[in-house]
Each structure stands twice: as structure tokens, then as C-alpha cells.
Amino acid sequence: MRNVAELPLHGGHVPPWLAERMKKLSSLVLRLLVDEYGTKGLLERLSDPVWFQALNNVIGMDWDSSGSTTVTTGIIKEVLWREEIGVKAAGGKGKRSRKTPEELREIAKLYDLDAKDYIRTSKLVAKIDSVALQSGYKLYHHVFFVDEEGNWAVLQQGMNEVKKVARRYHWFEPDNFTVEPHKAISGFREELALNTVSKESLEYQKTLVDIVLDGSNSIERELKSIKVLSLGYRPLVYYKPRDINEKTLLRRYESLGRLELNRKALEFAREVGVSNYEEFLLIKGLGPSTLRALSLVLELVYDVHPSWKDPVTHRIDPFKFSYAVGGKDRVPFPVERKTYDELISFLERLVEKNPKERVLVRNVTRLTRDWKFPEKDKIPTP
Structure with missing residues (x-):
């Protein structure tokens, strides 16, 4: 009980x-x-x-x-x-x-x-x-x-x-x-909690490490695009992997705080070649706002999402x-x-x-x- x-x-x-x-x-x-x-x-x-x-x-x-x-x-x-x-x-x-x-x-x-x-x-x-x-x-x-x-x-x-x-x-x-x-x-x-250590988040953890190793420039571009899309603008060529409202998703993340990438932390993670999510979390300068931004990109661009269940x-x-x-x-x-x-x-x-x-x-x-x-x-x- x-x-x-x-x-x-x-x-x-x-x-x-x-x-x-x-x-x-x-x-x-x-x-x-x-x-x-x-x-x-x-x-x-x-x-x-x-x-x-x-x-x-x-x-x-x-x-x-x-x-x-x-x-x-x-x-x-x-x-x-x-x-x-x-x-x-x-x-x-x-x-x-x-x-x-x-x-x-x-x-x-x-x-x-x-x-x-x-x-x-x-x-x-x-x-x-x-x-x-x-x-x-x-x-x-x-x-x-x-x-x-x-x-x-x-x-x-x-x-x-x-x-x-x-x-x-x-x-x-x-x-x-x-x-x-x-x-x-x-x-x-x-009601909602960004839970990246749930057993439902294993694919999320692996994909996040992979995109960080690819470099922070593309992540930053994707984040800017998402913010523009949430305002109602659409590029001539636009593809998203699943039916989701960008504005709703952005508000969900922003309810937990700001979305700001720490480029220095992400570049250091790529330079040292973090091999798993545990090593990534220990990177100095990695804070909640950076993880929120990364998670938003993963959800909307890569169709990979964390758990939102409060444990x-x-x-x-x-x-x-x-x-x-x-x-x-x-x-x-x-x-x-x-x-x-x-x-x-x-x-x-x-x-x-x-x-x-x-x-x-x-x-x-x-x-x-x-x-x-x-x-x-x-x-x-x-």
C-alpha cells in the first residue's frame, strides 16, 4: 500500500x-x-x-x-x-x-x-x-x-x-x-515531469548522446527553427516526423524554465567523446535549461522523447x-x-x-x- x-x-x-x-x-x-x-x-x-x-x-x-x-x-x-x-x-x-x-x-x-x-x-x-x-x-x-x-x-x-x-x-x-x-x-x-532516467527513456538517452557527439551547431539551428515554428511561421520546405503542435510542446518545456544551450558544455562533451548518458550528465556546465533545449529538439526533430511521468x-x-x-x-x-x-x-x-x-x-x-x-x-x- x-x-x-x-x-x-x-x-x-x-x-x-x-x-x-x-x-x-x-x-x-x-x-x-x-x-x-x-x-x-x-x-x-x-x-x-x-x-x-x-x-x-x-x-x-x-x-x-x-x-x-x-x-x-x-x-x-x-x-x-x-x-x-x-x-x-x-x-x-x-x-x-x-x-x-x-x-x-x-x-x-x-x-x-x-x-x-x-x-x-x-x-x-x-x-x-x-x-x-x-x-x-x-x-x-x-x-x-x-x-x-x-x-x-x-x-x-x-x-x-x-x-x-x-x-x-x-x-x-x-x-x-x-x-x-x-x-x-x-x-x-x-502532472508533468521531464523524466530522462525512466526505463521508457533508453532510446532518448542514446539518441541524445549521438546528436551531442555530432556537434552543437545543428542543435542550435534546430532549436531556433522550433521557436520560429511555434510562432506560426512555416518554411517553404518543412517536414516533421509526427503530428504534434510545436507551440504546445514548447509551452510544456517552458513551464519548467528557460531553454538555453550551453555551447561550451556541449562542445566539451563532444571533445571528450562521452560514451553514455551517465558521463554526459557529469559534464561541467550542463544544467537544466540545456537539457530542456536538447529534449525539445529530440522530441520534435528526431521523434525521440523522454518520459513525462513524475516518479x-x-x-x-x-x-x-x-x-x-x-x-x-x-x-x-x-x-x-x-x-x-x-x-x-x-x-x-x-x-x-x-x-x-x-x-x-x-x-x-x-x-x-x-x-x-x-x-x-x-x-x-x-
């Missing part, structure tokens, strides 16, 4: 007294999780939007806020660097995301790994969710998790500045970066976990400090005990698994 989770933009901040408790509780949960499932098991859960949102709710963050990503990952990152449980994190929100390569080098040195591969992966993942997949969301948050065995996961988030809603992209070691690579995407489904994953909304200690913004009720401290104390004792004694917790979870929260409590946070 699946569902959609919207993450609207919220203001405000986490008060210091709550932030400290969030760090303590997160530390205990992550320790118990690694003890139970190992570091790879932790990464798998971080890449699951349901589990991640449940953790966010358990520690007292808003159940429906875009801040549930930035605050929760920030807390997790701090805990992972403070604790020695075999996992570290790089990156963060805004300017912090630019430090990802530097921090990945530090992690690689710590775990005796090759930083180059992780830095390349970090850049590629960001390029895919900002260029190869376009649905009106601008990336502003990128966190890269690596464990001591070399496994990795990524959480990044984009914001639709018009609608003031966010979507979260979850990654966990895909077999193929350019064919449906996401573990999941949590957010609001858009948002519909997942279960774990709102019931907000009942653990309450919510920062009083939904479903104000955070109760006494209850929060009792929970931390209980888990601290649990961490110290023999793992066999944790059977009690598993029995408790069976009692609450089928519990349904009152729907009237599920209201948007202020």
Missing part, C-alpha cells in the same frame, strides 16, 4: 531544550538499530522515506514540514560524527552541501576508502535530481551517508518555490544510475509515530518533557543491557503495530 506525503515550507526553529533531547534520542535509536541490523541496515532505513519520516516524528519534529528533512538529517549527521557506530555523513543544507566532497575525503580517510568514487557519485546523484529529472523543484539539501564497509545512501531535497512544498529524494546504491535509480521519492506528484513514490504516512513524545508545533500535542526524558532513560538502560533482554521491546511493538490514530488529530502544523 502506498500514499503521498506533502512537505510544506514551515518557519520557526527547534528550541535548544528540544534539540538536545532530539540528539540524545536519535543517538540511542541509531545505536540500537546498528546493533540489531548492522551499519548497512541503518543506511537501508535512512533511504526508506517511511522509516525516515517515522524517526522524524518520533524525535518530535513536525510530521508534515520540509524542515523534517533538514533538521532530522542535521541531527543524525551530528550524532554520527560524535558517536563511533561505523557510519558518517557529509553535506547538508545550502552552503553545507558544497562541503560534501571535502567531508567525503575525511570519511574515506577514516574508513580507508577511495574518496574519488564517492565524490563522483555525490555529483551524479545531485545532477540527476536537478537536471535529468525536472518537475519544478530546486535542490537545496544534499546529505551523503557512508559506512565503514563502503556502503552508501543519499538523502536530498528540492523545493518548489511557487507552491512552497518540498520533495525528498532517497538513494541507496542503485544498479544503474540512469534507469529508475531512486530507492524512493517522497512528495507531491506533479514520486506513494508511501504510507507514519503520522502515528508523532504520538511518541508529541510535536514541536503542538501536533498532535505539545512535546512533553517528562515523557521525553523517561523515554531516553528507558532506552539508555536498554542499550546497556544484554541484547537478549530486548525481546521485551519487540513484544511491545507487536501491541502497537495495528493501532490507528484518531484522524481528527492529523491537522496541518501551523
Whole structure:
């Protein structure tokens, strides 16, 4: 069963007294999780939007806020660097995301790994969710998790500045970066999304690389012709491979932003001889406007098109976990400090005990698994 989770933009901040408790509780949960499932098991859960949102709710963050990503990952990152449980994190929100390569080098040195591969992966993942997949969301948050065995996961988030809603992209070691690579995407489904990493876009990917290798001059001419055709002008000799309205197609692309070719990037791609779509995406200077322009030419001139289906994953909304200690913004009720401290104390004792004694917790979870929260409590946070 699946569902959609919207993450609207919220203001405000986490008060210091709550932030400290969030760090303590997160530390205990992550320790118990690694003890139970190992570091790879932790990464798998971080890449699951349901589990991640449940953790966010358990520690007292808003159940429906875009801040549930930035605050929760920030807390997790701090805990992972403070604790020695075999996992570290790089990156963060805004300017912090630019430090990802530097921090990945530090992690690689710590775990005796090759930083180059992780830095390349970090850049590629960001390029895919900002260029190869376009649905009106601008990336502003990128966190890269690596464990001591070399496994990795990524959480990044984009914001639709018009609608003031966010979507979260979850990654966990895909077999193929350019064919449906996401573990999941949590957010609001858009009617149209330029999706060039769909399995339906394989012919598109190959053709795009081929025309780029042929040179940018012809692409530029075709783009200018399309813009003229969309205004109603027709040359004496004109052929198009299928029945399509140029103006309608152009508007579809322009709804996502401008159409501008970066000649420098395209010429460099031709000079180095990119051999596949993954290499092409990593070309410096290749941005969303250039890919939109290329895609428009492919659709109208070459009759090769990408997918326009938004790959948002519909997942279960774990709102019931907000009942653990309450919510920062009083939904479903104000955070109760006494209850929060009792929970931390209980888990601290649990961490110290023999793992066999944790059977009690598993029995408790069976009692609450089928519990349904009152729907009237599920209201948007202020």
C-alpha cells in the first residue's frame, strides 16, 4: 500500500531544550538499530522515506514540514560524527552541501576508502535530481551517508518555490544510475515531469548522446527553427516526423524554465567523446535549461522523447509515530518533557543491557503495530 506525503515550507526553529533531547534520542535509536541490523541496515532505513519520516516524528519534529528533512538529517549527521557506530555523513543544507566532497575525503580517510568514487557519485546523484529529472523543484539539501564497509545512501531535497512544498529524494546504491535509480521519492506528484532516467527513456538517452557527439551547431539551428515554428511561421520546405503542435510542446518545456544551450558544455562533451548518458550528465556546465533545449529538439526533430511521468513514490504516512513524545508545533500535542526524558532513560538502560533482554521491546511493538490514530488529530502544523 502506498500514499503521498506533502512537505510544506514551515518557519520557526527547534528550541535548544528540544534539540538536545532530539540528539540524545536519535543517538540511542541509531545505536540500537546498528546493533540489531548492522551499519548497512541503518543506511537501508535512512533511504526508506517511511522509516525516515517515522524517526522524524518520533524525535518530535513536525510530521508534515520540509524542515523534517533538514533538521532530522542535521541531527543524525551530528550524532554520527560524535558517536563511533561505523557510519558518517557529509553535506547538508545550502552552503553545507558544497562541503560534501571535502567531508567525503575525511570519511574515506577514516574508513580507508577511495574518496574519488564517492565524490563522483555525490555529483551524479545531485545532477540527476536537478537536471535529468525536472518537475519544478530546486535542490537545496544534499546529505551523503557512508559506512565503514563502503556502503552508501543519499538523502536530498528540492523545493518548489511557487507552491512552497518540498520533495525528498532517497538513494541507496542503485544498479544503474540512469534507469529508475531512486530507492524512493517522497512528495507531491506533479502532472508533468521531464523524466530522462525512466526505463521508457533508453532510446532518448542514446539518441541524445549521438546528436551531442555530432556537434552543437545543428542543435542550435534546430532549436531556433522550433521557436520560429511555434510562432506560426512555416518554411517553404518543412517536414516533421509526427503530428504534434510545436507551440504546445514548447509551452510544456517552458513551464519548467528557460531553454538555453550551453555551447561550451556541449562542445566539451563532444571533445571528450562521452560514451553514455551517465558521463554526459557529469559534464561541467550542463544544467537544466540545456537539457530542456536538447529534449525539445529530440522530441520534435528526431521523434525521440523522454518520459513525462513524475516518479514520486506513494508511501504510507507514519503520522502515528508523532504520538511518541508529541510535536514541536503542538501536533498532535505539545512535546512533553517528562515523557521525553523517561523515554531516553528507558532506552539508555536498554542499550546497556544484554541484547537478549530486548525481546521485551519487540513484544511491545507487536501491541502497537495495528493501532490507528484518531484522524481528527492529523491537522496541518501551523
